[in-house]
Amino acid sequence: VKVPLISFRNMNFDTDKTKENLKTSKRNMKSVKEEEELYKQNGNKVQVHYLINSSHFPFTKQRYSDQIIEEIKKSL
Numbered sequence: 001v002k003v004p005l006i007s008f009r010n011m012n013f014d015t016d017k018t019k020e021n022l023k024t025s026k027r028n029m030k031s032v033k034e035e036e037e038l039y040k041q042n043g044n045k046v047q048v049h050y051l052i053n054s055s056h057f058p059f060t061k062q063r064y065s066d067q068i069i070e071e072i073k074k075s076l
Helices: 018-045 062-075
Strands: 005-011 046-052
Touching: 005 018, 005 062, 018 046, 046 062
Parallel strands: 005 046
Antiparallel strands: none
16 A cells, blocks of 8 residues: 555454354454455555444444544544
8 A cells, every 4th residue: 555544344243143153253354364464565554443343334333433533533
């Protein structure tokens, strides 16, 4: 990447559905591996923040929108 990147990734965890845990775990690990590869290629230009059960639109939840805004402010 040519400019600093802040990434916010959703990580799903559902303790009630044991049948889905393996599938969810694989999906979470795929996300982590993708972010790790991005970091290896770009170093400190990449920041990743994992948001637990935030959905695909984390900014719609106050908790996550506050966190996203704070991280953006820190980077300015």
